[in-house]
Amino acid sequence: MAMQIPAPLAGKAALVTGAGRGIGRGIAVELARQGADVALVDVSDGGLAEVADEITGMGSKTTTFVADVSDRDAVFAAVDHAASALGGFDVMVNNAGIALVGPIADVTPDDLARLWAINVDGVLWGIQAAVAKFKELGRPGKIINASSIAGHEGFAMLGPYSATKFAVRALTQAAAKEHAADGITVNAYCPGVVGTDMWVEIDRRFAQLTGVAEGETFKKFTETIALGRPETPEDVAGFVAYLAGPGADYMTGQAGLIDGGMVYR
Incomplete structure (x- = not known):
């Protein structure tokens, strides 16, 4: 009788922000496919129930939570909810983000404040909340942040957006150095x-x-x-699932390009 190999993420509990659609949805579904229980977080409940049904159909546990990632207290509340509802906490995927298209000369303070609050502050609050929960539970953990090809190369008409994604790489590197001794790895993924x-x-x-x-x-x-x-959300999700799994245990502070071959570093 053939020995059954356990799913790579069996027994793990993960949280994915921006999970109601797009890349976030793809990541949440792939983590569940690989055995994880998944907390789905988004700024509204639109799409969350459908993703939750798909995950439940795979046999994984799931829960939903509405939170604006630019609100630090809301992010901490989302992590608390995930750990309570799923019975643990092992993986934080800071995926939520928005874009801003236009010439640098036309960017307004309000444009920049909103972009930065979601793409950078949201990642920072996610890192903080995840680290606090890992330490509270006395266990190692994995933090995975959304950067971009625009975090490796600034693109015309996407200047401030590119700046936020460069900033995510900086936070990823700094957090990896600060929390390696805690058994926490911090990496980023860079779609195209x-x-x-x-x-x-x-x-x-x-x-x-x-x-x-x-x-x-x-x-x-x-x-x-x-x-x-x-690229498809599933292309990105496969890489994120790798970062969440045991194969990436010795990887930290990196921002891997997963873009089909566009930007080379």
Whole structure:
């Protein structure tokens, strides 16, 4: 009789922010497929019930929580809820983020404040909340942050967005150094052109600002991908699941590119 190999993330409890759609949804589903119980967090409950049903159908436990990641108290509350509802806490995926498309010259203080609050502050609060919970539970843990190809190379018309993703890499490196002795690893994932609602909006904004037809910007970026196709949430999710699993136990402070071959570092 063949020996059954346990799922890589069996017995682990994870939290994913921005889990209601797009990359976050893909990550949550993949973590569950690999055996994890998953807390789904988003700024609204739209889409969360559907993702929860999919995860429950796989046999994993799940719970949902509505929180704005720019609100530090809300992020801490989400982590507390996840640990209580799932009976533990092992993996924090700081995935939630927004884009801002436009010339640097046109950026307003309000634009920048909102972008920074979600993309950078939200990651920082997630790191803090996860570290506090790991220490409270007396166990090691994994923190995985959303950066981007724009965290390795600044892109025209995406200047402030790129700056936030560079900042995520800095936080990832610093947190990895500060918490290695606690048994906590901190890494980031850097997607490229993913076929999600965010890229639909990026493409639409490029069309408005440059006069090109809608779809042309997405097509232009896709044509630079060595593997010849746009990225899917599942492409990203497979890498995040690796970072969450035992194969990445000796990896920390890194920001891995998962972009099909666009940016090379």
